[in-house]
Amino acid sequence: MEKFRELIADMVFSKEINNYEDKIEEGRKKRDSCIYFMNGVCSRYVIKKDSILLEWIGKDRRATPHPLLCYICPYYSLKAEERKDILDIIELYVYYENEKELVERELLFLDRRYEENPFHLSLKRRREDLIIFLENINEKINIIKRIIKVEGVEDKRTVEDNEEESTI
Secondary structure, eight states, rough: HHHHHHHHHHHHHHSSTTTHHHHHHHHHHHHHHHHETTEEEEEEEEEOOOOOOEEEEOOSOOOOEHHHHHHHOOOOOOSSOSEEEEEOHHHHHHHHHHHHHHHHHHHHHHHHHHHOOOOOOOHHHHHHHHHHHHHHHHHHHHHHHHHHHHHHHHEEEHHHHHHHHOOO
């Protein structure tokens, strides 16, 4: 059953996301080396609702994440924290939007400083690093938007199915 859900997600998202196989491979590497991935489940997240990116949800609301979810996860860690987060794709979207805003603000600040002193190499290097980071954030935001779109379709079907059942 676990692999079946992964195959469905792969079929849906492989057409939607550029370099999908590379992202999945990176997600698998992150998942396998993450301190929160133990005994086949993510111990960091408590699951709010079923998602296409969760392969299996146990009775304790812990899940086996799809590698794409691990790819976009901002909480990947080699150091354990005691906190538990509720997994919601919208919250991940908001997280990345906030990060994007912070990076853009810092880029504006660096641009002003660079105009004052154009020969300052550390400013130039920091700016280039931030641009790469911003591209990464934008890529993850786009992936999350596609996930929301797909899950929104599933949620809509569930609502429609429930409405049909209530009218029968």
